[in-house]
Amino acid sequence: MAVDYEKKGKIAIMTINRPEARNALGADVSREMNEAMVDFRDDPNLWVAIITGAGDKAFSAGADIKGFARGLDSSGAAAAEPARTVERVRADQIWKPFIAAINGYALGGGLELAMTCDIRIAAEHAELGQPEINIGIIAGAGGTQRLPRFVPRAMAAKILLTGERISAQEALRIGLVSDVVPLDQLMPTAMQIAETICQKAPLSVRATKQAMIQGYNLPLNEGLQLEHELAVGLRSTKDRAEGVRAFVEKRAPVFKAE
Numbered sequence: 588m589a590v591d592y593e594k595k596g597k598i599a600i601m602t603i604n605r606p607e608a609r610n611a612l613g614a615d616v617s618r619e620m621n622e623a624m625v626d627f628r629d630d631p632n633l634w635v636a637i638i639t640g641a642g643d644k645a646f647s648a649g650a651d652i653k654g655f656a657r658g659l660d661s662s663g664a665a666a667a668e669p670a671r672t673v674e675r676v677r678a679d680q681i682w683k684p685f686i687a688a689i690n691g692y693a694l695g696g697g698l699e700l701a702m703t704c705d706i707r708i709a710a711e712h713a714e715l716g717q718p719e720i721n722i723g724i725i726a727g728a729g730g731t732q733r734l735p736r737f738v739p740r741a742m743a744a745k746i747l748l749t750g751e752r753i754s755a756q757e758a759l760r761i762g763l764v765s766d767v768v769p770l771d772q773l774m775p776t777a778m779q780i781a782e783t784i785c786q787k788a789p790l791s792v793r794a795t796k797q798a799m800i801q802g803y804n805l806p807l808n809e810g811l812q813l814e815h816e817l818a819v820g821l822r823s824t825k826d827r828a829e830g831v832r833a834f835v836e837k838r839a840p841v842f843k844a845e
């Protein structure tokens with residue numbers, strides 16, 4: 588399998604599994620990632636997903652450049668296919684949260700994939716970058732758009748226009764990742780964050796993600812309106828009644844995504 592897809596309780600783990608090619612995003616990875624995302628989105632028993640890469644070298648070194656080379660022999664359109672398939676079902680179109688556990692290089696489409704996730708944590712040795720300009724393309728799977736929204740503009744421009752990689756510590760400094768941990772703590776930390784989220788009211792978690800993502804591109808008053816509608820939508824949920832009852836009864840709530 589090009590993507591290992593595991594379910595641990597309410598947590599789905601998607602592991603890009605082409606370590607010999609630095610987990611490059613070939614058509615097989617893109618197709619299997621897409622299938623895993625659809626399953627995660629539609630499985631009511633899954634509440635949080637973690638995306639990571641196999642091995643200790645790379646989260647993903649981006650689109651499969653060797654595939655590009657083959658595609659370019661015949662037609663330019665075929666060469667662009669991996670990027671499009673990466674984009675087919677995106678983590679930021681699914682309101683359940685995603686955590687990227689960046690276990691090494693996150694480059695090109697690899698960083699773009701991580702940027703579709705809600706929370707990014709990195710191993711100490713990870714390096715992140717958008718090196719597309721080195722091979723005559725652009726960060727065309729969202730990089731030119733998301734990176735300047737996620738980090739200060741001068742830093743985004745430097746990363747996108749020089750193609751130079753930044754360290755995990757630098758990514759932490761500019762806010763591109765939330766945590767940097769030793770490699771052996773990467774998945775435990777990702778699982779701990781996922782488990783923390785799984786203890787919260789899942790419909791509240793999803794409405795919060797939806798409000799953040801959809802609200803980002805709205806004028807404030809429209810964003811506040813969206814927030815209000817989502818808040819009203821939660822008022823009649825069983826989980827809200829349970830959360831309030833549990834607080835009054837001084838016990839842990841049992842949420843059911845209802």
Ligand code: HXC
Binds near residue numbers: 649
């Ligand atoms: C295909 C790749 C690859 C990639 C690495 N490999 N990255 N194969 N596509 N993106 C393969 C190498 O060819 C090599 O295969 C093996 O993985 C190990 O790579 P090395 O270079 O020997 O390893 P290392 O010295 O550790 O360097 C790792 C690296 C470097 C820094 C990640 O491989 C690298 O710079 N890769 C390219 C990164 C990149 O430019 N990504 C952007 C792609 S474009 P062999 O067979 O020799 O062992 C993109 C665009 C998305 O993502 C949007 C498009 C619109």
